[in-house]
Amino acid sequence: MKLHLKKTGLLIAGLTMGSQLMAQTTDSTKNYVQPFAGGSPFRTWSVGLQAGMSSINTLFQDKTDYVTANEKLMYGGYIKKQLLHGLGVQASFMRGHLQGSGPRDASYPIQRFDTEIKYAVDLQAVITLANINWRSQQSFIQPYISFGAGNMNFASTLYANNGTTSSVGNTRQWYIPVGTGFKFNLGPVVNLDLGYQVNFVNGDNLDQYYRGDKRDKYGMAHAGLEFVLGKSSKPQLAAHNPVASMRYEYLMEQRRLQGEIDAQKADNRRLRSDLDATNANIARLTTDSDGDGVVDISDKCPNTPAGTKVDGSGCPLPAPVTPVRVVVTEEDRRVVREAIKNLEFEFGKATIREKSFPSLQRVAKILVDKNFSLKLAGHTDNVGSAEANMKLSKDRAESVKAYLVEQGANPSRIEAVGYGKNQPIASNKTEAGRQKNRRVEFTLY
Known part of the structure; x- marks a missing residue:
């Protein structure tokens, strides 16, 4: 008895605390629903699983048929439809055992009973309390009460003082369930359900102990999980705070109007700044x-x-710049002619022989000192294919250019081209004529 009263006291303390908390939540607006919104902005269907301990002792304590209540396991589930913020309809199913010992009348021959509740189905109205909080959109704790009507099927086993047992088969009986408890929102989909329910049986045969015209009853403290069905983006109707939504709507409208006022003030300041800048620009025009x-x-x-x-x-x-005129002197031409005269290559190759280097170095010095431009034109005799002669003439002109650049000449002022055998200056029928045709011409400008 003392253990049962201690459990009952803890349950009442927890329920009182839940009522005082008034469903504390964060101020997140993710669960905000515009007041009087149409359609289906809420999730209203849920299913739950419960398990707990049953006892013949209840909060409505009086002298039970048996002195000692042996708590036994009960379990079940339910499906719930939330009709309004504070009202839902729940269809429940439970099964388990009840047990008691020590008959209150010492002369009673039965020492102990064990009743198996094969099923207990009922339909209840569930009233959610304290889901109105001016600071919160979504409740975290929802106290509730419930009541309804149901029907159960049970069978009892009686244990006599002399060691014999007897059984009473399937018995059906109506009952009235009355419950209270609170739910914790563990997440957008799951709630923790803690509660206590007393079932008032319409008869005195639940424990097969008849004492006058007294009806039996039993209680059950349970814990369970409730799973809310539907899209998790929608809030639970039972946990939603309609008054806070209306307050949030008012605050948003207030903020919107204040924002318009602030924007108008900013526009006025910008117009004043633009006007001052325009006046300053007009003054600068003259x-x-x-x-x-x-x-x-x-x-x-x-x-x-x-x-x-x-x-x-x-x-x-800018101050006028007098252009510097570059003049090619006769001495410059002589140096170039000497370089052409002394220019020799390895036979059939573009490799310059060392004896040509001194005269080429003097040409490079002219290009560096006077920033002249130079065109190099390579030529060959008619021995060999036209394609080979064209390549050899181009390679020899490029070889001369590369040497002059090594000596410091500006590569952008030197042009190297090859003409092959297309521009002979002597007859290719004699060795002397072919020798003259194998040349690189220098044009200084």
């Missing part, structure tokens, strides 16, 4: 601070000295 004939708004070079000639943007005009 101001020429440095007196160069270009107004300040277009003057990219302000504060030019008096008398300085400027362009249309107010910047000083």
Whole structure:
């Protein structure tokens, strides 16, 4: 008895605490639903699983038929439809055992009973309490009460003082369930259900002990999980706070109006700034601070000295530059002719012989000192294919260019081309004529 009262006291304390918390939640607006919104913005269907301990002792304590209540396991489930924020309809199913010993009348021959509740099905109204909180959109704890009607089927086994047993077969009886408890929202889909329910049986045969016209009853403390069906993006109707949604709507409208006022003030400040800038620009249209004939708004070079000639943007005009004329002297031509005369290659190759280096070095010095441009034109005789001669003439001109660049000449001022056997200066019928046709011509400019 003391153990049962201690459990009952803890349950009442927990329920009182849940009522005082008034469903504390975070201020997240992810579960916000606009007031009077149409359609189906909520999740209203859920299923639950429960398990707990049954006892012939209840909160409505009086003298039971048996002195000692032996708590036994009961379990079951339910399906629930939430109709309103504070009202739902729940269809439940439970089964388990009840047990008691020590008859209150010492002369009663039965020492102990064990009743198997094969099923207990009922339909209950579930009223959710304290789901209105001005600071929260979604409740975290929802206290509730429930009541309804149901029908059960049970069978009892009686244990006599002399050691014999007897059984009473299937018995059906109506009962009235009355419950209370609270649910914790563990997540968008799962709730923890803690509660206590007393079932008032319409008869005195649950324990097969008849004492006058007294009806039996039993209680069950349970814990379970409730799974809310539907899209997790939608809030639970039972946990939703309609008053907080209306308050949030009011605050959002207030913020929107304040935002419009702040935006209008910012526009006024911007218009004032634009007007001041426009007045300043108008003043600059006629101001020429440095007196160069270009107004300040277009003057990219302000504060030019008096008398300085400027362009249309107010910047000083550049001083005229006298071009330097480059003249090719007769000495320069002589150096080039000597280089052409002394230029020799390895037979059939583009490799320059060392005896040609000194005269080529003098040509390179002219190119460096006077920044002349030079065209190198390679030629061959008619011995061999046209394709081979064209390649050899080009390679020899490039070889001369490469050597001059090594000596410091500017490569961008040297052009190397090959003409093959297409431009002979002598007859290719004699060895002397072919020798003259194998050449690289230098054109200095």
